[in-house]
Amino acid sequence: xxxxxxxxxxxxxxxxxxxxxxxxxxxxxxxxxxxxxxxxxxxxxxxxxxxxxxxxxxxxxxxxxxxxxxxxxxxxxxxxxxxxxxxxxxxxxxxxxxxxxxxxxxxxxxxxxxxxxxxxxxxxxxxxxxxxxxxxxxxxxxxxxxxxxxxxxxxxxxxxxxxxxxxxxxxxxxxxxxxxxxxxxxxxxxxxxxxxxxxxxxxxxxxxxxxxxxxxxxxxxxxxxxxxxxxxxxxxxxxxxxxxxxxxxxxxxxxxxxxxxxxxxxxxxxxxxxxxxxxxxxxxxxxxxxxxxxxxxxxxxxxxxxxxxxxxxxxxxxxxxxxxxxxxxxxxxxxxxxxxxxxxxxxxxxxxxxxxxxxxxxxxxxxxxxxxxxxxxxxxxxxxxxxxxxxxxxxxxxxxxxxxxxxxxxxxxxxxxxxxxxxxxxxxxxxxxxxxxxxxxxxxxxxxxxxxxxxxxxxxxxxxxxxxxxxxxxxxxxxxxxxxxxxxx
Numbered sequence: 001x002x003x004x005x006x007x008x009x010x011x012x013x014x015x016x017x018x019x020x021x022x023x024x025x026x027x028x029x030x031x032x033x034x035x036x037x038x039x040x041x042x043x044x045x046x047x048x049x050x051x052x053x054x055x056x057x058x059x060x061x062x063x064x065x066x067x068x069x070x071x072x073x074x075x076x077x078x079x080x081x082x083x084x085x086x087x088x089x090x091x092x093x094x095x096x097x098x099x100x101x102x103x104x105x106x107x108x109x110x111x112x113x114x115x116x117x118x119x120x121x122x123x124x125x126x127x128x129x130x131x132x133x134x135x136x137x138x139x140x141x142x143x144x145x146x147x148x149x150x151x152x153x154x155x156x157x158x159x160x161x162x163x164x165x166x167x168x169x170x171x172x173x174x175x176x177x178x179x180x181x182x183x184x185x186x187x188x189x190x191x192x193x194x195x196x197x198x199x200x201x202x203x204x205x206x207x208x209x210x211x212x213x214x215x216x217x218x219x220x221x222x223x224x225x226x227x228x229x230x231x232x233x234x235x236x237x238x239x240x241x242x243x244x245x246x247x248x249x250x251x252x253x254x255x256x257x258x259x260x261x262x263x264x265x266x267x268x269x270x271x272x273x274x275x276x277x278x279x280x281x282x283x284x285x286x287x288x289x290x291x292x293x294x295x296x297x298x299x300x301x302x303x304x305x306x307x308x309x310x311x312x313x314x315x316x317x318x319x320x321x322x323x324x325x326x327x328x329x330x331x332x333x334x335x336x337x338x339x340x341x342x343x344x345x346x347x348x349x350x351x352x353x354x355x356x357x358x359x360x361x362x363x364x365x366x367x368x369x370x371x372x373x374x375x376x377x378x379x380x381x382x383x384x385x386x387x388x389x390x391x392x393x394x395x396x397x398x399x400x401x402x403x404x405x406x407x408x409x410x411x412x413x414x415x416x417x418x419x420x421x422x423x424x425x426x427x428x429x430x431x432x433x434x435x436x437x438x439x440x441x442x443x444x445x446x447x448x449x450x451x452x453x454x455x456x457x458x459x460x461x462x463x464x465x466x467x468x469x470x471x472x473x474x475x476x477x478x479x480x481x482x483x484x485x486x487x488x489x
Contacts (some may be wrong), residue, residue, distance in 0.1 A: 012312040016122035035489040038110035040333035065111035070144040075415030080221035094133035115147040121369040140218040175231040183207040262291035329355035390482035402470035431485040
């Protein structure tokens, strides 16, 4: 069962958010949506949402994500080993290419990219265990295909994906030598939660029902079901007796424990998209109604997502800036908020440093995945965030992109020449809520003003076209990246 936290400060309901004079629809709330439902957005993208109502805006994001087709399959996406010319070299290159592709997808796909990252930390596999490019693509394709689809279908399809069959030992689960690994994680991590509504007998009997996916025509090809290695005996799962197979297990699970599944998944969605703090009132007033919505819609995810994201609860001021950014959030969000240049080699660096900060793409630490939030921050990972941001901004400054730094400042401030105003606008662009004190802005302003004599600011001589301005913006951005507020979304 989920751990119950201290009481939440957010008492708003699931009723649809309706803007008012006391609770207006504004840039801050739109940025909140993009930081949670995507990996942030540029100011121009944010501004496009202002004329929309909150409901229209959420509908547009969810509907676009639902309609987005999966990333096109690479030529090698369904290869078996015999299709490779030079397996060792090609497999390494293809994995590299798909890591870059996934990073680009996360950054550019808004809600579909965000949900892909979420589900990859729910239906966990570890690339280092199977390290095979076609299976990596196929796993990713399954996640993209079902990211906003039917959760029951998602559970069914991910369990017999090649990567999962290898990772959780389904390939080794036979009638002669049953393996309980996938059956256990199916209930404990993927659908019900630890100790919630299943017994050890259910695990044993389920493992027998899942036998038979043990063969491929060629090494590295599609793993298929073979009745010769399937246990055809009578099994009892959640009180139902029969000669059950794989699809029967999924049917019985959702028939007998459907509401428990919905509560478990809605709790995970809530903790990821709204707040890691879940108390008894949140369960009663938010999660249980979401679970009922999921049940009433036959496990379709879109109605649940729309109900949550349109709610007063999601838009409550106390929901803004309460989640610690992941390493992906930190760098992908910054790039989207600035629209600064990046290419394949820079994306590779992003992914490399994200791995050093504890989030290596396609390689969670174990089957339970990243625990997120406070787990992202320690003395080494925090300094790693600072170093990555500094390396990236300094790279832009020193490699012909320095004017993009001042272009950002000009665009956000209408080409102001007031250093205090420029500083405040840039700081506020990157943090979910304004800084706590005026002194915090003063410190940042002094850093931005650098060594330029004060009289040049006083008489209006200085402006963002000065030769020193790109370096000054570099200093300010590096300072912002070290702010505690920058680590939140």
